[in-house]
Amino acid sequence: MELDNTKENKVSTPRRRENGLHLSPVLPDTSGLGLPYAPEDWPNKGDIWTWKVGRRVAITGHFLDRYLYPPKRLQKVLDSGRKRGLASKLSVERGSGFLCCPSDEKEVPVSAPQSDSLTCKAGNKTCNSLYAEAESPSLVSLPCDLCCSESRFCRDCCCILCSKTIDLKHGGYSYIKCEAVVDGYICGHVAHLNCALRSYMAGTVGGSFGLDAEYYCRRCDSKTSLIPHVTLLLKTCESIDSRDEIEKILNIGFCALRGSQNTNARGLLNRIESAIKELKYGTSLEDIWKAKESDSAITTGIFHIGNGGLEPTNHRDAVDNKPCLGSVLSISSDYHSEYLKIEDEINRVLQALRKAQETEYQIAEERLYGQKNYLRHLYQQLEKERSELHGQPSGNEADAYLNAVLNRVDQIKYEVMRLREMEEVANGFGRTPKSILKEYFGSDIED
Incomplete structure (x- = not known):
């Protein structure tokens, strides 16, 4: 009790x-x-x-x-x-x-x-402290004479960064709670993920924080991995019918994991990126969450020559379906002449392949560097707008500058996501989805 x-x-x-x-x-x-x-x-x-x-x-x-x-x-x-x-x-x-x-x-x-x-200090009728049983009765909340000393701040439902209440919608995907234990006390402070990302206190951040798909609590200086949170976030999406809500949740997960060097985070990020693309392409929600089946076995009679080649599952059928060797060569044939013809054909094929690859490389180089230059321009604009914001006194004009900075940050995030899609050509144009080739590299390029 x-x-x-x-x-x-x-x-x-x-x-x-x-x-x-x-x-x-x-x-x-x-x-x-x-x-x-x-x-x-x-x-x-x-x-x-x-x-x-x-x-x-x-x-x-x-x-x-x-x-x-x-x-x-x-x-x-x-x-x-x-x-x-x-x-x-x-x-x-x-x-x-x-x-x-x-x-x-x-x-x-x-x-x-x-x-x-x-009661909730913030007057929030949906505060976790009003309904949840104490999960760890042996742990007492960390004493806090900073944010918690404010009369309208509640550590259970107020963001430590913006002081606004959190939203419990869809399992509370939009906030993160610090459950670090410090000197026998549990921190318990919460923060909006968006606030943490914009403040460079979540995600993958270099410098003194050194975050890799983690959240940094401003109150106790502890780090929390975002991988379990994003995993639950992705699972939550499967129970939501609104495509707009799903896209909003996936975008938060994308921002939380992008740039991470953690193997699990990168695998999770690939799943999120794939789901975002399929949402844009109009794929049904059922198909998006359906587990992808492994590649089917190679059909009988299909084979490739060379390293990593696949042999036919039935050698006899494969040979029977090909012209008999005697119909190509006869006893009187000049094998040296025939060999030179084959060699010439192979050289022509390789030259055509090299030319095609060079063309594809040139197109990819042009578009990727173009996107890089555009991002550099956006970063320069962001730096300029930040400088203008710092020189403004508080008021309506300062709010306008702040909105401009936030909009610029969102624009950069969107363009970086587009760059990630373009980078799929690293696998070769033949393995890149046709929709990506059409959108970023010209409609004349076929899958």
Whole structure:
């Protein structure tokens, strides 16, 4: 059983409420009927409600988890698909004045605080601290006299970088929580991933931080790997029907992992890049998440000559399907002449291949260097806009400069993603998707 205060108190006498009812302490996970902890004869005579308590106990000695269950007559009226119990907090406090249940295992002096409800400093009704059971009761939150000293800041739901509340939508993909243990305390501060990425405190960052697909907590200076978070993020996408939402989530995962030298991160990044491309090409969501099957076996009779060549699965069929050697050569044939013809044919093929490859190389070189120069121009613009922002006083004009910088950063991220797609020609034009060749290297190039 969880206690908000470890100090023991031997007071065990029943308490009296203003309505004259004696509140006898009860044990954890206890339930009962009617008074003093549930209504009787309400709203109609004969209606007796059921009460139940959980295991957590507040500093005042009252149970934090309290529930009311309506009588059978009212249960028939309620929707069968919804929970029939009224949880504690607002639903109970507004419904009646009952259910302030003292614990049999802990009593406190009368002078103790009278508020036994969990509250969020930021006033966030969806704060994790209001609903989640303590996962590690042995670990106490890290003392914080910086951000947590602010009256409206809650470490459980306020971003440590922008102070705005986090969003729990889609499993809370958009924020990261620092669960580092420092001197026996758990940090517990959260941050928007976008804020961390823009502040160079997440992703792959050089310099003093030295991050490789990691998140750096500004409060405790600990690093958290982003690979498990992005893995869960990718799994979350499979349960979402909105293509726009999926693309938004995948873009966050892409930004978190790009540039990483970690093998697992790079493999995960390839999956994300592939999913983003298929989304753009209009591939159905079912096909996007479907596991790719391994390449099928080479069909009978197909073979290649040379290193790494594949032999036919049936030698006899392969030979029978080819012209007989006797129909090409006869006893009177000049083998030297025939050999020279074959050699000449091979030379012509190799020359044509070299020419084709040189043409492809020239096209790739031109387009890749063009993209590089464009990115250099964008980086120069970003540097200029940053300098202008630093020289501006606070106000509407400063906000405009800040928006310009943020938009420029987003533009650079998009162009870098396009460059990554263009770089797939490293495998050869023949192995590059036709859609990429058409978009970046000219529509006249075929797969």
